Amino acid sequence: MWSDRSSVVLSQACVIAFAAILLLVMIFAPALVSWLLDFSRADLRGTEAYFFVTIYGGSMPAILLLYSLFGLLRGLAAEEVFRQKNVEHLRRISWSCFGGSVICLLSTFYYMPWLAVAVAAGFMGLIVRVLKNVVERAVALQDEVDCTV
Amino acid sequence: MSIVINLDVMMARRKISSGELAERIGLSPANLSILKTGKAKAIRFSTLEAICRALECQPGDILEFRS
Known part of the structure; x- marks a missing residue:
């Protein structure tokens, strides 16, 4: 039977799957970049190092994001929804998105399609930031309710 | 907070x-x-209300405003 608990478990599984994909991308980055350049952009030969900087640099906020996302889901599984710790997780997720966005934006000087990733990551960061503000307010209200006797 | 609870005093x-x-x-x-x-x-x-009833006092005996 499908339940809230199953949904959280599915989300956790998805986070683990994305972490595995990220790990594979980091391991096979040289092959992936080589394949991309061979397949479609032979004119970009010689810029492999830039691609590596973008991929490995962007992996750092991605790791932080996935770690925070997993922590957030662990909190939800433990029935701890409106807690300050979750606000911290959301703040880290938001800044990770903005960090990834900046890295991708800087990378547009050699490969313009990074702009699409930068805009998507920046927009996602904005959404999570608004969500963080909502949860932060909810935590304050919850705290007030908890301290009402 | 400038509202002080004097519950201890009333309980004593x-x-x-x-x-x-x-x-x-x-x-x-x-x-x-x-x-x-x-x-x-x-x-x-x-x-x-329950506290006032149990301690036979007024709300002002329990709550105090200090600026």
Whole structure:
């Protein structure tokens, strides 16, 4: 039977799957970049190092994001929804998105399609930031309710 | 906060323990402790009424404003 608990478990599984994909991308980055350049952009030969900087640099906020996302889901599984710790997780997720966005934006000087990733990551960061503000307010209200006797 | 809870004073005057008061007013000892230590952010009228009834006092005997 499908339940809230199953949904959280599915989300956790998805986070683990994305972490595995990220790990594979980091391991096979040289092959992936080589394949991309061979397949479609032979004119970009010689810029492999830039691609590596973008991929490995962007992996750092991605790791932080996935770690925070997993922590957030662990909190939800433990029935701890409106807690300050979750606000911290959301703040880290938001800044990770903005960090990834900046890295991708800087990378547009050699490969313009990074702009699409930068805009998507920046927009996602904005959404999570608004969500963080909502949860932060909810935590304050919850705290007030908890301290009402 | 400038609102001070003088519950301890009234409890001492009426010679009533925390456990006994909590039981009389139907509040958990943990919540009564929050109230006594000034950590409470709000108090329900029903709680205040129960305390006043149990301690035979007025709300002003328990709550005090200090600027």
